[in-house]
Amino acid sequence: MNIDFTYENPTRIHFGKTALDHLSEELSNYGKNVLLVYGKASIKKIGLYDEVISILKKAGKNVVELEGIKPNPTYNQVVEGARLVREQHTDLILAVGGGSVIDCAKAISAAAYCSGDPWVRYWGNMEYVDNEVVPIGAILTMTGTGSEMNSGSVITNEDKMLKIGRVFPMHNLAPRFAILNPEYTYTVPKYQMVSGIFDIFSHLMEQYFSGDDDCVSDYLLEGDMLALINATRAALKDPRDYEARSNIAWCSTTALCKLLAVSKEQDWMVHMIEHQLGAYTDCAHGIGLAIISVPYYKHIYSYGLHRFVRFAKTIWHVDPTGKTDEEIALEGIECLSNFIAEMGIPQHLRDVGATEEMLPKIAKSTIKCGSYYICDTPGVLQILKEAF
Ligand code: NZQ
Ligand code: ZN
Helix, strand or coil: CCCCCCCCCCCEEEECCCHHHHHHHHHCCCCCEEEEEECCCHHHHCCHHHHHHHHHHHCCCEEEEECCCCCCCEHHHHHHHHHHHHHHCCCEEEEEECHHHHHHHHHHHHHHCCCCCHHHHHHHCCCCCCCCCCCEEEEECCCCCCHHHCCEEEEEECCCCEEEEEECCHHHHCCCEEEECHHHHHHCCHHHHHHHHHHHHHHHHHHHCCCCCCCHHHHHHHHHHHHHHHHHHHHHHCCCCHHHHHHHHHHHHHHCCCHHHCCCCCCCHHHHHHHHHHHHHCCCHHHHHHHHHHHHHHHHHHHHHHHHHHHHHHHHCCCCCCCCHHHHHHHHHHHHHHHHHHCCCCCCHHHHCCCCCHHHHHHHHCCCCCCCCCCCHHHHHHHHHHHC
């Protein structure tokens, strides 16, 4: 563990089939005014909306609703939510949905009492949030982002063609509580399910492909990857397999609650490219990540050969006999590519609405980061062309 760290996580998780039973006890910790934030239609279709409203009413809450949060939530929706918070004097923002809804709730909380322009301060300059914020509770209906137990918030500014993620302070902008009943995820369409699964896998790889010291975090990351592959195969066969869906849900939460990242440099370049791809195409986050990952890792594996060899052997059980490290590493990346195909994820950027004209703009506007190697704009463009 070569890098010193401080770790905290303030989110209380209620997990399993009876998790919603804990909502009323959680609500008792907050004042009367609740802003209920949710997406377009899914929570009404699965009956969760009615259940939540009934619990809120029994608890005597005044509820204001902000519905229609888009996948890839927009800054305009954040501004609208912030206005509602100020008007209602909201005591709790209750986000019911996937990562987009929870991310939007965090952004609303940070923006509501911000002095100055929240976009410039919190997504442009990445300033520390020093104003009053409103506590957030989450009821998760789609797994993938880990937003239920972290302080990340990814917002798309449609006017500026930017999709920017940032990590807020954990102590006040991670949800105070999160309710995770894996049964809610049964109705997630297959395309969104595999998008969420690949998002989890990508979070694990972004943290894993850094450093050479084989620390505890690397072993934990591998454990999550192996569990996720097993559970994915079972969920593809039977989407209502509770064991599979619950394992996917817990992989998702643990993958990005920051615990597995301690003492790691981390990479995150696949995410940076996908965010700008999302700004231009509005594609599902995990699908974009899957398309970019293989060409990206083919570009950088030689700079972190030791770790890519370990990935091939441990995760994909590649037989190293008679092979060079280079061959083993590339076979591991090939196995990753096969796993993406097994999930039925599209293989090319043109399949998700990207055009050749977009590629230089995406490459230029992508924030450049990395661990073993940092790509420049021509490097990103090359990866995008290969993914096209
Ligand atoms: O809008 P509704 O009707 O709710 O439909 C949603 C949406 O269309 C649907 N859905 C959710 N639960 C469902 C369901 N459909 C049927 N049954 C259910 N139970 O699924 C669609 C996608 O939902 P969304 O919330 O957009 O998906 P996801 O959880 O993948 O969130 C993606 C967003 O999170 C950001 C991404 O960039 C993207 O903007 N991320 C957030 C992170 C964080 N906070 O740490 C990290 C991630 O890397 C990621 O960047
Ligand atoms: Zn992600």
